[in-house]
Amino acid sequence: EAGVAQSPRYKIIEKRQSVAFWCNPISGHATLYWYQQILGQGPKLLIQFQNNGVVDDSQLPKDRFSAERLKGVDSTLKIQPAKLEDSAVYLCASSLVQRGDISYEQYFGPGTRLTVT
Amino acid sequence: RKEVEQDPGPFNVPEGATVAFNCTYSNSASQSFFWYRQDCRKEPKLLMSVYSSGNEDGRFTAQLNRASQYISLLIRDSKLSDSATYLCVLSGGSNYKLTFGKGTLLTVNP
Numbered sequence: 001e002a003g004v005a006q007s008p009r010y011k012i013i014e015k016r017q018s019v020a021f022w023c024n025p026i027s028g029h030a031t032l033y034w035y036q037q038i039l040g041q042g043p044k045l046l047i048q049f050q051n052n053g054v055v056d057d058s059q060l061p062k063d064r065f066s067a068e069r070l071k072g073v074d075s076t077l078k079i080q081p082a083k084l085e086d087s088a089v090y091l092c093a094s095s096l097v098q099r100g101d102i103s104y105e106q107y108f109g110p111g112t113r114l115t116v117t
Numbered sequence: 118r119k120e121v122e123q124d125p126g127p128f129n130v131p132e133g134a135t136v137a138f139n140c141t142y143s144n145s146a147s148q149s150f151f152w153y154r155q156d157c158r159k160e161p162k163l164l165m166s167v168y169s170s171g172n173e174d175g176r177f178t179a180q181l182n183r184a185s186q187y188i189s190l191l192i193r194d195s196k197l198s199d200s201a202t203y204l205c206v207l208s209g210g211s212n213y214k215l216t217f218g219k220g221t222l223l224t225v226n227p
Contacts, residue, residue: 033215042121042204042217043161055212091160106215108160 002026004109006092012115018080021112025073025094031055033106034067034077035091043091049075050097082116089113118143121218123205128223134195138221140188140205147216149208150181152190154201155220161204164190195225 005024013019025032031050035043046065048056051072060067064083069075079086093106123140130136138152150167165172167179167188178191188205205218 040219042206042219043215044217045214048212048214056214105163108162110160 004092004094004107006090006109006112008112009110010113010115012117013082015084015116016081018078019082019114020076020078021090021092021114023075023077023092023109025075025092026107028096029094029107030072030097031095031104032069032075033093033095034075035093035108037089037091037111039088046077079114082114084116087114087116120144120216121205121207123203123218124221125219126221126223128221129226130195130223131226132195132197134225135191135193136195136223137192138190138203138205138223140190140218142186142188142205142207144207144209144216145183145186147207147209149213150188151206151208151215152177152179152188153204153206153217155204156201161217164203192223195223197225197227199223200225 007022033048034046036046037043046060047067049069052069065079067077089111091111092109095106096104121142124138152164153161154164155161165174165179167181169181171180176193180189202220202222204220207216
């Protein structure tokens with residue numbers, strides 16, 4: 001079974017530039033997550049989608065970050081304009097729909113390592 | 118108080134050693150608990166879920182104490198391949214949001 005795919009794997013940009021990341025979840029996984037992992041920290045949830053609807057974007061810096069999942073499958077995360085503190089690994093994860101008292105495992109993609117100079 | 122606090126580490130142990138990681142959490146409403154493993158420059162992967170009754174998977178034993186809001190992971194007979202960062206993770210809320218600790222780095226030496 002194919003895992004979560006992400007691209008690009010690495011990106012270097014200058015501050016104030018824009019960047020976009022792409023994620024394709026595991027087939028059949030309706031729930032998709034974007035996390036930011038700064039060096040030395042655990043991943044922090046930025047946004048969670050269920051199908052093409054946003055479930056939680058409380059920690060997304062909406063003045064510069066945006067994300068969409070138009071057809072309920074793949075997703076893009078955009079940063080515009082980038083700041084130095086955005087340097088991090090951006091991880092995409094997917095899972096089956098969480099329901100009731102069942103918490104399904106989240107599967108992570110390899111991440112995109114962003115460096116802002 | 119941080120939502121999830123872990124032993125800062127790093128831990129350096131010889132092969133065959135027993136090592137324990139501790140984690141405390143602040144949100145008593147947290148519903149599910151996990152240990153994830155993250156190899157250097159790789160994505161996190163689920164190691165095991167943690168249950169109140171305690172659970173074991175081979176050389177790994179996880180414990181949860183809801184009253185003390187404390188989680189632990191014990192690794193027996195450490196292998197070189199156990200070298201990784203171990204992340205304490207909670208899940209809660211209507212969207213089963215995962216909250217990660219900073220992680221504890223383990224290096225097992227030959």
